Amino acid sequence: xxxxxxxxxxxxxxxxRDDLNTNPGILQGRxxxxxxxxKSIQTKSMYSNNNYPATRPLHHSxxxxxxxxxxxxAVIFASSWLWAxxxxxxxxxxxxxxxALKASTALRSSIYGVEAATEREKGQLxxxxxxxxxxxxxxxxxxxxxxxxxTFSPQDRYQHTxxxxxxxxxxxxxxxxxxxxxxxxxISRFELEQTRQxxxxxxxxxxxxVLRAIRILRVAExxxxxxxxxxxxxxxxxxxxxxxxxxxxxxEVALANVRQELVAAxxxxxxxxxxxxxxxxxxxxxxxxxxxxxxxxxxARDYDSCWETARKNRADLKMADLQxxxxxxxxxxxxxxYMPEINLRGNYxxxxxxxxxxxxxxxxxxxxxxxxxxxxxxFWEWGSTWHGVKEKLSLAAQAGEKxxxxxxxxRLEVKKAYLKLIExxxxxxxxxxxxxxxxxxxxxxxERYKEQVATSTDVLDAQILLSRTEVNYYNALSAFNISxxxxxxxxxxxxAEQ
Numbered sequence: 001x002x003x004x005x006x007x008x009x010x011x012x013x014x015x016x017r018d019d020l021n022t023n024p025g026i027l028q029g030r031x032x033x034x035x036x037x038x039k040s041i042q043t044k045s046m047y048s049n050n051n052y053p054a055t056r057p058l059h060h061s062x063x064x065x066x067x068x069x070x071x072x073x074a075v076i077f078a079s080s081w082l083w084a085x086x087x088x089x090x091x092x093x094x095x096x097x098x099x100a101l102k103a104s105t106a107l108r109s110s111i112y113g114v115e116a117a118t119e120r121e122k123g124q125l126x127x128x129x130x131x132x133x134x135x136x137x138x139x140x141x142x143x144x145x146x147x148x149x150x151t152f153s154p155q156d157r158y159q160h161t162x163x164x165x166x167x168x169x170x171x172x173x174x175x176x177x178x179x180x181x182x183x184x185x186x187i188s189r190f191e192l193e194q195t196r197q198x199x200x201x202x203x204x205x206x207x208x209x210v211l212r213a214i215r216i217l218r219v220a221e222x223x224x225x226x227x228x229x230x231x232x233x234x235x236x237x238x239x240x241x242x243x244x245x246x247x248x249x250x251x252e253v254a255l256a257n258v259r260q261e262l263v264a265a266x267x268x269x270x271x272x273x274x275x276x277x278x279x280x281x282x283x284x285x286x287x288x289x290x291x292x293x294x295x296x297x298x299x300a301r302d303y304d305s306c307w308e309t310a311r312k313n314r315a316d317l318k319m320a321d322l323q324x325x326x327x328x329x330x331x332x333x334x335x336x337x338y339m340p341e342i343n344l345r346g347n348y349x350x351x352x353x354x355x356x357x358x359x360x361x362x363x364x365x366x367x368x369x370x371x372x373x374x375x376x377x378x379f380w381e382w383g384s385t386w387h388g389v390k391e392k393l394s395l396a397a398q399a400g401e402k403x404x405x406x407x408x409x410x411r412l413e414v415k416k417a418y419l420k421l422i423e424x425x426x427x428x429x430x431x432x433x434x435x436x437x438x439x440x441x442x443x444x445x446x447e448r449y450k451e452q453v454a455t456s457t458d459v460l461d462a463q464i465l466l467s468r469t470e471v472n473y474y475n476a477l478s479a480f481n482i483s484x485x486x487x488x489x490x491x492x493x494x495x496a497e498q
Contacts, residue, residue, distance in 0.1 A: 089289065090289045090290070090291055091288070091289065091291065092290075092291040092293075093203075093204065093207055093291070093293060096203055096207055096276075096280065096290070097199075097200050097203045097204070099280050100199050100202075100203040100279050100280050100281075101196060101199055101200070103280055103281035103282075104199050104281070105281070106195050106198075106199065107192070107195050107196060107199060109195075110191055110192040110195040111192060113191060113192070114185070114188045114189055114192055116188070117181070117184050117185040117187075117188040118185055120181050120184065120185070121178070121181040121182055121184075121185050123181075124174075124177050124178040124180075124181040125178055127167070127174050128174055130164050130165060130166040131164070131165045131166075132162070132163070132164055133162070133163045134160070134161065134162045134163070135160070135161045135163075136158075136159070136160050136161075137158070137161075138156075138157070138158050139156075139157040139159070140155065140157075141153055141154070141155050141156075143155065154353055156353055157351060157353075158351065158352050158353070158354060158355055158357055159349060159350070159351045160349070160350050160351075160357060161347065161349045162347070162348045162349075163345060163346070163347050163348075164345065164346040164347075165343060165344070165345045165346075166343065166344040166345075167341075167342075167344075168342040168344055168373075169339075169341065169342040170336065170341050170342075171335070171336030171337065171338070171339035171340075171341065172336060172339075173333060173336045176329045176332045176333050176336075177333070179329055180326055180329045180330070180333075183322050183326050184326070186318075186322055187319050187322050187323070190315040190316075190319045190322070191315070191319065194315040194316060194319075197315070197492065197494035198489070199279075200489070201485050201486055201488070201489040201494060202279055203279055203280075204481070205485060205486070206272070206276040207276065207290060208294065208478050208481045208482050208485075209275065209276075209478065209482070210269070210272040210273060210276050210288060210290055211290060211292060211293070211294040211478065212272075212294065212474055212475065212477070212478035213265070213269040213272040214269060214292075215294065215470075215474040215477075215478075216265050216471055216474055217262075217265040217266060217268075217269050219265075219467055219470045219471055219474070220261050220262040220264075220265040221262060222467075222470075223258045223261070223262075223463060223464075223466075224255070224258050224259055224262050226442070226463050227251065227254050227255040227258050227460070227463055228255055230251055230254075230255075230446070230449075230456070230459050230460070230463070231248070231251040231252055231254075231255045234247050234248045234250075234251040234456055235248055235251075237452075242452065243452075243456070247456040248456075250456050250460065251456055251460065254460045254463075258463075258467070273288045276288055294477055294478065294481065295477070296425075296428050296477060296480060298425065299421075299484065303414070303415065303418050306414050306418055306487065306490075306491055307411060307414050307415075309491040309493060310410055310413075310414045310490055310491040310492055311410075313491060313492030313493055314410050314490075314491070314492035315492060316406055316410070317403075317406055317407060317410055317492075320399075320402060320403040320406040320407075321403060323402065323403070324396070324399045324400055324403050326399075327392070327395050327396035327398075327399040327400075328396055330392045330395065330396070331389065331392040331393055331396055333392070334385070334388045334389040334391070334392040335385075335389055337378060337381070337384075337385040337388075338385060339377070340375050340376060340377035341375070341376050341377070342373070342375045343373070343374050343375075344372070344373050345371070345373075345374065346369070346370070346371050346372075347369060347370050347372065348368075348369040349368055349369070350366065350367045351366045351367070410490070413490045414487070414490045414491065416490075417483055417486045417487040417490045418487060420479065420483040420486075421480065421483040421487055423479075423483075424476050424479035424480035424483055427472070427475075427476035427479075428476045428477055428480060431469060431472050431473040431476055432473060434469050434473075435469055435470060435473055438462070438465055438466035439466060441462050441465065441466070442459070442462040442463055442465075442466050444462075445458045445459045445461075445462040446459055446462075
């Protein structure tokens with residue numbers, strides 16, 4: 001027999017009857033303990049078919065401990081149930097954006113890009129500094145060459161060399177490469193900022209999409225409740241012969257239709273939850289509880305001010321400017337072959353007859369050093385340099401045209417976002433008043449139908465009209481907030497605020 005048991009401090013263990021039957025040592029131990037403490041145990045049997053006596057105090061203690069044990073289990077299960085029922089953490093817009101930025105793989109990728117560009121710039125800076133190199137060689141000749149006791153060419157020759165090379169002039173190659181690396185670092189930083197703003201805009205869109213789906217689901221639920229109540233009234237009227245059957249059938253069909261719309265609204269909400277969790281890189285079925293901020297808050301800006309802000313702040317426009325600058329530096333790099341290359345080199349060498357270079361007796365000059373300044377100039381390559389320069393000039397012109405194209409696209413993005421914002425703002429004002437009118441219209445038609453001065457069709461039309469009006473309102477409200485988020489993105493001033 002398996003028994004889940006527990007012990008309380010200063011309390012005896014809990015045993016079951018099978019333990020006493022199969023393990024007489026338990027009872028003997030208890031008897032011995034009682035004798036030691038000066039207490040006696042009566043031998044009156046509690047079980048008719050048991051050879052092992054038990055006392056009344058043992059029975060009372062066991063019952064008490066069982067009650068304590070069951071109470072403890074109840075407390076544990078109650079605590080677990082309350083913990084499981086703890087409401088999900090409510091996420092606000094700012095916190096959602098913070099979590100999305102923290103979890104984003106795209107943002108981490110951009111950060112690695114910045115780190116790589118930083119190291120590339122440092123590497124180009126190191127090209128200005130002198131380089132040290134060393135070498136070791138062994139040469140075996142067929143014969144040894146000597147003259148007047150001086151060895152000119154030993155048969156076994158070991159040599160160690162060390163060289164220091166310092167570039168002096170390379171046709172502005174080093175300077176331009178270093179500046180290009182700095183420009184590429186700036187581009188990677190703007191790419192990081194652009195990625196951050198993209199994530200913020202997408203998070204805002206997903207956030208308000210969830211809020212819109214919740215509101216539309218509520219509208220669908222209200223429509224189902226309203227038409228279910230109307231269907232009941234129509235059925236009651238039909239059963240008493242006050243209305244024809246087609247009124248009941250019409251109500252049933254309308255109720256079935258709105259129930260389908262409710263299913264679609266529930267599915268849309270689940271999709272919005274999944275998209276939101278994906279952006280935050282959470283498990284796709286994680287419960288989503290958001291702060292309801294689906295409200296209207298106008299902005300006092302015109303298109304010209306929005307465009308001016310975008311022209312100053314858009315990261316991709318700044319990157320286009322940097323690409324034009326890099327193309328100009330590439331032209332200068334291509335022209336480096338028109339100029340000579342000058343280097344300073346210092347050499348040190350030591351020779352010997354053995355690998356340790358200790359034996360050099362008789363050698364003409366076993367240890368020496370020198371300093372060399374060299375200039376090289378490749379002045380004829382059959383037009384290769386000239387064609388290379390022409391290529392870079394064309395690429396520079398291409399970068400300039402791409403910059404103009406980027407500016408045009410940004411201007412269009414700002415215009416579209418601004419017009420969408422104005423459109424949704426106007427729709428909010430238009431539909432907002434119609435909601436109260438639609439509610440009053442539905443109420444009046446329901447009352448008139450109960451008085452049999454209106455038809456079932458009037459009630460159904462009023463309910464459908466109200467639902468459509470509410471859906472249009474929440475669509476406009478959501479579109480306004482999403483358009484505002486994308487307008488901030490188009491202006492290059494992404495913020496975690498609404």
